[in-house]
Amino acid sequence: MKNKAKFWGIHAAPSKWLSWFLFALPFVLLILGYLLASEYRHRQNPSDKLLPSFSKMATTMQHVAFEKNKRTGEYQLLSDTLASLKRIGTGLGMAALLGVICGLNLGLFPGIRHLFLPLLTFVSIIPPLAILPMLFIVFGVDELAKVVLIFIGTFPVITRDIYLTVKKIPREQIVKTLTLGASQISLVYRVVLPQIFPRLIETVRINMGPAWLFLIASEAIAAQSGLGYRIFLVRRYLAMDMIIPYVLWIVCIGITVDWILKSLLRYKFSWYMKQQG
Amino acid sequence: MQTESLRANSFLFFEDVYKSYGAKVVLDDIDLAVARGEIITVVGPSGCGKSTLLRLVLGQELPSRGQVTLEGKSVGLPDVTRGIVYQKYSLYPHLTVLDNVLMGPRLSMPLLKRWRVRGELREEAFTYLRKVGLAEHYRKYPHELSGGMRQRVAIAQSLIMKPKILLMDEPFGALDPGTRENMQLFLLELWEEFKMTIFFVTHDLEEAVFLGTRILILSQYYTDDRGDGSHANRGAKIVFDTALPKEAQSTSVKSVAAFGALIQQIRREGFDPDYLQHARDFNLNHPYSFQTLRREENGI
Numbered sequence: 001m002k003n004k005a006k007f008w009g010i011h012a013a014p015s016k017w018l019s020w021f022l023f024a025l026p027f028v029l030l031i032l033g034y035l036l037a038s039e040y041r042h043r044q045n046p047s048d049k050l051l052p053s054f055s056k057m058a059t060t061m062q063h064v065a066f067e068k069n070k071r072t073g074e075y076q077l078l079s080d081t082l083a084s085l086k087r088i089g090t091g092l093g094m095a096a097l098l099g100v101i102c103g104l105n106l107g108l109f110p111g112i113r114h115l116f117l118p119l120l121t122f123v124s125i126i127p128p129l130a131i132l133p134m135l136f137i138v139f140g141v142d143e144l145a146k147v148v149l150i151f152i153g154t155f156p157v158i159t160r161d162i163y164l165t166v167k168k169i170p171r172e173q174i175v176k177t178l179t180l181g182a183s184q185i186s187l188v189y190r191v192v193l194p195q196i197f198p199r200l201i202e203t204v205r206i207n208m209g210p211a212w213l214f215l216i217a218s219e220a221i222a223a224q225s226g227l228g229y230r231i232f233l234v235r236r237y238l239a240m241d242m243i244i245p246y247v248l249w250i251v252c253i254g255i256t257v258d259w260i261l262k263s264l265l266r267y268k269f270s271w272y273m274k275q276q277g
Numbered sequence: 278m279q280t281e282s283l284r285a286n287s288f289l290f291f292e293d294v295y296k297s298y299g300a301k302v303v304l305d306d307i308d309l310a311v312a313r314g315e316i317i318t319v320v321g322p323s324g325c326g327k328s329t330l331l332r333l334v335l336g337q338e339l340p341s342r343g344q345v346t347l348e349g350k351s352v353g354l355p356d357v358t359r360g361i362v363y364q365k366y367s368l369y370p371h372l373t374v375l376d377n378v379l380m381g382p383r384l385s386m387p388l389l390k391r392w393r394v395r396g397e398l399r400e401e402a403f404t405y406l407r408k409v410g411l412a413e414h415y416r417k418y419p420h421e422l423s424g425g426m427r428q429r430v431a432i433a434q435s436l437i438m439k440p441k442i443l444l445m446d447e448p449f450g451a452l453d454p455g456t457r458e459n460m461q462l463f464l465l466e467l468w469e470e471f472k473m474t475i476f477f478v479t480h481d482l483e484e485a486v487f488l489g490t491r492i493l494i495l496s497q498y499y500t501d502d503r504g505d506g507s508h509a510n511r512g513a514k515i516v517f518d519t520a521l522p523k524e525a526q527s528t529s530v531k532s533v534a535a536f537g538a539l540i541q542q543i544r545r546e547g548f549d550p551d552y553l554q555h556a557r558d559f560n561l562n563h564p565y566s567f568q569t570l571r572r573e574e575n576g577i
């Protein structure tokens with residue numbers, strides 16, 4: 001039987017061109033729809049703010065991206081981006097670092113597991129945003145509280161993930177390593193750590209989403225700079241011409257970081273990708 | 278031989294060894310003396326405790342009662358004196374073939390020394406890789422190898438440490454029949470060369486008879502004077518223990534009549550739930566085999 005289905009049914013096998021077309025179609029429709037709606041609204045009311053035209057957005061972004069802000073003397077988009085990335089990098093970086101250390105210890109040492117695993121489970125259920133006010137009170141409204149929020153929001157998940165990965169290393173492999181003359185320390189450094197490293201990259205990738213959520217939430221409430229701060233600031237003036245490009249910019253950053261981490265996995269840890277299938 | 282002289286002269290020695298998990302007795306009063314250089318194959322119904330027996334030698338588990346000694350010393354936690362090849366998980370997925378083989382030498386050497394002798398280490402690793410016929414694959418990762426190749430690497434990885442005893446837990450269990458036969462021949466070749474002691478657990482009777490210089494059946498299908506019913510809570514014992522001839526090795530012996538007859542006998546004495554021999558009458562005719570039955574088992 002010849003497989004004719006290109007799109008419908010579970011046996012569909014889209015050709016290369018069709019899959020490119022399918023990939024582009026929703027985006028094109030979305031943009032077209034936007035253009036039409038924007039055009040329509042501007043006919044009704046030339047100063048419409050809700051659906052700004054592309055040219056309006058372009059000029060706005062031209063100002064914030066490529067011209068120095070008169071008041072602060074900085075490129076606004078750049079300084080917002082750097083401020084946000086610094087927070088997310090510090091928060092997520094700390095969470096990853098401590099997550100590996102804690103996850104390793106939980107996975108390897110039954111004593112530590114019994115001592116801390118219930119606590120970790122408890123902490124991981126607390127909705128981080130619920131304690132955001134507490135963080136502001138304790139750590140002030142400066143950088144620290146924001147970083148701590150991102151940390152608290154991602155650390156338990158990362159730790160759990162690493163812990164489960166360590167536990168998944170077969171007992172046989174650990175015993176085998178001992179028969180090859182390993183001490184407990186070298187077991188950790190030569191066998192366990194290298195195997196959880198790719199999983200760490202993966203879990204950081206997955207936690208980028210929550211990290212952005214916590215970042216923007218905390219910037220929305222109290223900040224002097226940052227992408228989230230800007231979006232919430234200009235909301236007061238209904239400045240959709242700034243908000244929409246900012247959101248798209250965040251998406252671009254997200255995709256880029258994701259792509260970098262994925263490439264790292266693909267080229268440096270091919271054995272891991274193979275295992276995941 | 279007398280128990281005393283066995284204890285003094287054996288390489289590996291089990292005396293009155295029990296292993297239970299909770300209330301469940303798995304190994305029931307195991308007595309076993311093994312000479313150096315043997316290939317001991319262990320067969321038995323599935324779940325009877327073959328791997329448990331192997332883990333006791335390895336030190337991965339401790340006996341609930343009794344003692345296991347290797348060269349007169351009680352065995353401790355796993356260490357370089359005992360090598361292990363499992364059916365799976367023997368290789369490190371994140372290391373190349375060469376690095377897998379080098380793992381042992383690297384682990385057992387301080388950093389500075391390792392650096393000074395790194396050329397020699399590499400040479401030695403290649404020697405072993407050539408022996409297992411995989412020298413040209415040294416840069417591959419385990420997931421790029423076939424099952425048989427992986428087990429060859431695992432064997433090289435263990436042998437390079439020159440263990441006193443090589444433990445193998447169904448090492449060829451996941452391989453297809455052709456590869457399996459090649460691996461058996463290959464293992465015998467290595468054994469001819471190194472004369473290491475091998476403790477080989479398998480569920481394949483043919484493999485056990487073909488490879489072993491001595492075969493043990495571990496089975497829970499037997500009876501003794503402890504009575505019937507669940508209160509007896511019997512675990513597996515060694516119910517059969519015999520030496521196997523080891524002449525010219527070729528897989529053609531598998532079709533010889535005596536080979537088939539032995540397998541039939543083993544199947545009946547170890548694997549038939551309805552064929553219950555009394556513990557007194559076990560077929561333990563290997564010169565090294567001995568048995569110390571307790572009064573309640575023997576009834577005398």
Ligand SMILES: Nc1ncnc2c1ncn2[C@@H]1O[C@H](COP(=O)(O)OP(=O)(O)O)[C@@H](O)[C@H]1O
Binds near residue numbers: 298321
């Ligand atoms: N860690 C354990 N905890 C509890 N029971 C176990 C454990 N390991 C093995 N057993 C039990 O001991 C018996 C023997 O297991 P095993 O040695 O793996 O058998 P075999 O290798 O002969 O198939 C099985 O019935 C199994 O359920």
